[in-house]
Amino acid sequence: MNPTAYNAALLVIACVFASSFLLTSYRILAGPNSIDRLLGMDAIAAMMQCALATYICWTLDTSVSYAMIVVALVGFISTVAVARFRKRDDA
Structure with a gap:
C-alpha cells in the first residue's frame, strides 16, 4: 500500500476518534x-482500545498491546x- 495513502487513512481515523471522544465526553457530563454515564464510560474504554490499535498500526510498535489489555x-x-452496586436514580 502507498505509505502516503496509509498515513492519510490513519489520520482520518484519528480525527474520527477525536470527535467521538468529544461527543462521548458530552454524554458523560450531560447524561x-x-x-x-455508565454507557459513556464504557464507550470511552472501547474507543481507547481502538485508538491504541490505531496507534499500533501507525507506529508499528506493539509494546502498547499491554496497555490495551489493561484498558x-x-x-x-x-x-x-x-x-x-447501582441504585435507582430519582425520577
Whole structure:
C-alpha cells in the first residue's frame, strides 16, 4: 500500500476518534441518569482500545498491546461494579 495513502487513512481515523471522544465526553457530563454515564464510560474504554490499535498500526510498535489489555480489564471490571452496586436514580 502507498505509505502516503496509509498515513492519510490513519489520520482520518484519528480525527474520527477525536470527535467521538468529544461527543462521548458530552454524554458523560450531560447524561440525565447514571446509566447514560455508565454507557459513556464504557464507550470511552472501547474507543481507547481502538485508538491504541490505531496507534499500533501507525507506529508499528506493539509494546502498547499491554496497555490495551489493561484498558479492557479496567473497563470490564468498572462496568460490572457499577451495574452491580447501582441504585435507582430519582425520577
